[in-house]
Amino acid sequence: MQENLSIGNDAGHIKALRSLINAVKPLNDADWAMFAAIWKPYSAGRKEVITAAGAAEGYLYFVIKGIQRVYYFDDQGREATLVFMYPPSFGGVVDSLLLGQPSRYYYETLTPSEFLRAPVSELQTLMAERPQISEMVRLGVTQTLSGILERLVEVQCFSSEDKFRNLLRRSPHILQLVPHKYLANYLGIDATNFSKLLNKIKI
Secondary structure, X not given: OEEOOOOOOHHHHHHHHHHHHHHHOOOOHHHHHHHHOOOEEEEEOXXXXXXXXXXXXXXXXXXXXXXXXXXXXXXXXXXXXXXXXXXXXXXXXXXXXXXXXXXXXXXXXXOOEEEEEEEHHHHHHHHHHOHHHHXXXXXXXXXXXXXXXXXXXXXXXXXXXXXXXXXXXXXXXXXXXXXXXXXXXXXXXXXXXXXXXXXXXXX
């Protein structure tokens, strides 16, 4: 893992970041200029743990390239994939970042990945000083929570086939992006049953 100051078209990446921010809550030019200034390029190789359980998340990531996941690893050696990240989206262990507490989860790259990232200390300073930035972050976290609650309903109430169909409805391209063993784990479906669903359901 390393900070890389030569990643691609930085202006284009900042523009993509602003498009994502605008979808949450547009910022005025002054707030945007201050927000944009805290982001720096960063890169990581395949299967690198960017944030480990027990460490506080130090950055908010904006994914430029690659696929990552957040997963939980219990004391019996079992993994649970909680969420995937791919462009254009934010990444990192957000609850650890905002609460300033050690992470309970791992943030790992599945493929070589490129990011912009903002230090949590600078993000918190902007949130304290600029109400519109604080409101934008609050709305973004609320939208994320809404998605998590929707996923909890699926995990608790839906059949394996319904969970599979909903995944394809939300992210039809994900089968080409993420190894199927991680998708099966994410859905809580046995790998054999996942293969059967692939063959059964027309994509």
